[in-house]
Amino acid sequence: MKDVLQFMDNLAEFLGSSEGQTIEEIRAELCAEMGEAQFLEAERKFLAFIEEQKSKLKNTHASDCAVHNEPAYPNGPCNCGMTGE
Numbered sequence: 668m669k670d671v672l673q674f675m676d677n678l679a680e681f682l683g684s685s686e687g688q689t690i691e692e693i694r695a696e697l698c699a700e701m702g703e704a705q706f707l708e709a710e711r712k713f714l715a716f717i718e719e720q721k722s723k724l725k726n727t728h729a730s731d732c733a734v735h736n737e738p739a740y741p742n743g744p745c746n747c748g749m750t751g752e
Contacts, residue, residue, distance in 0.1 A: 674706075
């Protein structure tokens with residue numbers, strides 16, 4: 668996870684100072700700075716992390732869904748549109 672966070676920090680730094688650069692140019696600079704093997708491994712972990720987060724979000728009820736009513740009211744059936752409830 669530490670290398671994923673470092674990758675994200677590096678990416679954010681480059682994006683903040685990359686006016687006019689393409690994503691390919693930014694990627695090449697990061698790769699050169701980190702070393703190709705370390706960059707590719709961090710990129711792979713970063714992309715896996717993003718996919719994992721997307722999967723979690725797909726299976727999460729909206730914050731105002733009735734399944735989250737407690738403690739003010741009893742929890743109710745899903746009303747946010749997520750299937751399977």
